[in-house]
Amino acid sequence: MTRRPVQIEQTAEVADALEFAEMKASPVTADPWAELRQFTDARIALGRCGASLPLAAVLELRLAHAQARDAVHLPLAIDQLAPELQTLGLQTLALHSAARDRAEYLTRPDLGRRLDGDSRAMLKKRQPTNGCDLALVIGDGLSSRAIHENAVAFVREFIGLCAAHTPFALGPVCLVRNCRVATGDEIGELLGARLVVMLIGERPGLSSPNSMGVYLIYAPRIGTSDEARNCISNVRAGGLPVGQGVRKLAYLVEEALRLQTTGVNLKDRMQADYLPFCPKPALPGRD
Amino acid sequence: MHTCTLQHRTYGFADLAEVLAKASPERSGDRLAGIAATSAEERVAAQLVLAELPLTIFLEQPVVPYEEDEVTRLIIDSHDRDAFAPVAGFSVGELRDWLLSEAADAETLAALAPGLTPEMVAGVAKLMRVQDLILAASKCRVITRFRNTLGLAGTFGVRLQPNHPTDDPRGIAASILDGLCYGCGDAVIGINPATDSVDNIRRLLEMLDQIRDRYRIPTQSCVLTHVTTTMEAIRCGAPVDLCFQSIAGTEAANRSFGVDLALLAEAHEATLALGRGSLGDNVMYFETGQGSALSANSHHGIDQQTLEARAYGVARRFRPLLVNSVVGFIGPEYLYNGKEIIRAGLEDHFCGKLLGLPMGVDICYTNHAEADQDDMDALLTLLGAAGCTFIMGVPGADDIMLNYQSTSFHDAAYLRRLLGRTPAPEFQRWLVEQGIVNAGDGRLQPIRANSRLLSLPEGWL
Known part of the structure; x- marks a missing residue:
């Protein structure tokens, strides 16, 4: 005689008993809505032990925070960046803001926005020159990691585009420690640059310790206000890819030179089929 | 001009705003603004001065001018003199001591609130330790x-x-x-x-x-x-x-x-x-x-x-x-x-x-x-x-x-x-x-997978 498996009716009591057995096995109560994670990157359905967060979730957050903290405090590796940029045929200058160390940088944004005396003297020594069309400034900002991971690739692609299509006079690439966005204003003014392109590490988020911002400023001067800048944000693997960021920058550079301004009056109206630095075909009947 | 004389030197503070700024426990924003105390001793000297100031000084000397600022005008014009009366004779330091006393209970504090100005409250906070801030706040009931x-x-x-x-x-x-x-x-x-x-x-x-x-x-x-x-x-x-x-x-x-x-x-x-x-x-x-x-x-x-x-x-x-x-x-x-x-x-x-x-x-x-x-x-x-x-x-x-x-x-x-x-x-x-918490002790309950809460309206998921 074969025994048939006993059919247990799935009553609430049975469910409770099964749940209880599971709880005995692990002190963690799982959340039965893990499938909702497909709709958001928010840290949902983490489960709990008692009322508290399970250790796995605690350590995951701690790791993400550690990576963000390290990104803030990692020194900008100018010694590695400069030779890489030089192999692209670019001149480089190593500069420093007036914020002497990281603690001062974080508490004195006013000092981070200005160059220190040596850096200013170095730039002034280069004068008089005839200025340049475009000066690239690379600053650590709040994440050196963002620069280490994205800046050289970004510059390589961007100057590749420029070299192929436009006769830009490029200034030296300035690599700046303890740099804020506005540091580029003083640099641009001293170099006599028509445009400054600033690559800078953005404030790191837990899921984005390596995100780079790209700022564009026309006719930079000390005291330029934030409304006079255009910004491309979140350039990184997993964010805005370098290629797309470069294409957007090329568009903004072209528009800035055409309109002779940046900021609120330069709206991003880039078309999907935009081709960087290409002569625009004349409209039929307009020539 | 407010002064505080210690054994070896005298500290001077030009006005109420300077006393308040320098009496503030250390924080980077006040340093960035260039108004923080420049030494630990100066900070305590400012607190000694602040403790002695009468509460009425905040009504007489608005830190932001009345004519220039509608927030100051709101504070001064809506000040309730009757509610203020029980503490009108206090110095800032006396207000701190009174807040911690048993005389200051939930009803008294609720009645006093319209008689206090933000600057008085900010001033007394600067004199208080963390436990003072906790105890005094815990007595307040705002519903x-x-x-x-x-x-x-x-x-x-x-x-x-x-x-x-x-x-x-x-x-x-x-x-x-x-x-x-x-x-x-x-x-x-x-x-x-x-x-x-x-x-x-x-x-x-x-x-x-x-x-x-x-x-x-x-x-x-x-x-x-x-x-x-x-x-x-x-x-x-x-x-x-x-x-x-x-x-x-x-x-x-x-x-x-x-x-x-x-x-x-x-x-x-x-x-x-x-x-x-x-x-x-x-x-x-x-x-x-x-x-x-x-x-x-x-x-x-x-x-x-x-x-x-x-x-x-x-x-x-x-x-x-x-x-x-x-x-x-x-x-x-x-x-x-x-x-x-x-x-x-x-x-x-x-x-x-x-x-x-x-x-x-x-x-x-x-x-x-x-x-x-x-x-x-x-x-x-x-x-x-x-x-x-x-x-x-x-x-x-x-x-x-x-x-x-x-x-x-x-x-x-x-x-x-x-x-x-x-x-x-x-x-x-x-x-x-909903079965989210227990009726007895209020603790979280395991949520069932078939809970109605987890079923979202059509078209959302």
Whole structure:
């Protein structure tokens, strides 16, 4: 005689008993809505032990925070960046803001926005020159990691585009420690640059310790206000890819030179089929 | 000129503003403004001077000129002399001692609130240690109502903050359900939108209202956008429960936020007119934070803690349901590390409560501040002891839209478990009905996979 498996009716009591057995096995109560994670990157359905967060979730957050903290405090590796940029045929200058160390940088944004005396003297020594069309400034900002991971690739692609299509006079690439966005204003003014392109590490988020911002400023001067800048944000693997960021920058550079301004009056109206630095075909009947 | 003579030297302070600034416990924002004490001794000398100043000096010598600033005019013109009478003869130091005495109980403090000005409260906070700030605040009882009752003794509220970087309704709904299943959302379900267009705000308001209605949740919703956008949404017929605005402690700083008192009054009236509150008509929700006036270049040389208290002077004019300081959001140039954030959070809560506000705190930090989860745990626990009205509940403490760390649903559950606090009573009853918490001890229950809560309306998932 074969025994048939006993059919247990799935009553609430049975469910409770099964749940209880599971709880005995692990002190963690799982959340039965893990499938909702497909709709958001928010840290949902983490489960709990008692009322508290399970250790796995605690350590995951701690790791993400550690990576963000390290990104803030990692020194900008100018010694590695400069030779890489030089192999692209670019001149480089190593500069420093007036914020002497990281603690001062974080508490004195006013000092981070200005160059220190040596850096200013170095730039002034280069004068008089005839200025340049475009000066690239690379600053650590709040994440050196963002620069280490994205800046050289970004510059390589961007100057590749420029070299192929436009006769830009490029200034030296300035690599700046303890740099804020506005540091580029003083640099641009001293170099006599028509445009400054600033690559800078953005404030790191837990899921984005390596995100780079790209700022564009026309006719930079000390005291330029934030409304006079255009910004491309979140350039990184997993964010805005370098290629797309470069294409957007090329568009903004072209528009800035055409309109002779940046900021609120330069709206991003880039078309999907935009081709960087290409002569625009004349409209039929307009020539 | 105020002076303090110690054995070896005399410290001079030009005016009340300088005494207040230099008496402030150390923080980076006051150093950035160039108004902080330059030595530890000078700071205590300023506190010695401040302790002796009569409370009436704050009425006679407004730190921001009456003629130049409508916040000062509001504070002075709405000051209640009768309520002030019991402490009118006190110095700032005597007020500190009295606040800690048994004579200062919940009723006395509630009656006194309209007689205190923000500057008096800020001044006394500077003299108080952390335990003083906690004990005095814990005596205050501020109760507000919309669809439930917030601030009752033994309760502890949570704003459910289900932000999403693209305002995706499914992503937001997923975070809301997560939070509800952890007992959060009694203070408000409030979204910081990624996009401020009126269409988007309307869409989010309608979605929140549908969720609240579907599950019959005794709470209120809010989309935290500018008052003018909320007013536009109201004109379009959107279901606005609470009207939100960030505010600061000077007219110029408020102008940098695009508001003034007249506009706030207009927004308040428009929201009141909707009459959507079933239990009460507290319809405003304000956020503040030390350093906002300095960052807007409109601080008049006044220290950031005093200006923060003045923002509460603005808030109380509009009988808000909720006020919270977003204490660590602004960054290390204003509050450098965990110690400064913890102190500021307790000061803000104390000042708000003493002025009669339903004060919560967004206990938070950014990744460039010298702070971590341990600091937030410390501030959370201290604020729980101080009787804080509400905190934020963010999934896993990680706000993926605003890119900062606040408190989590688990943090709220921890605090309620530790201190035996419950959500607002109406909300608590709903949680029991849903099987989220136990009717007896109020602890979280395992949620069944077939719970009705987890089934979202068609078209969302």
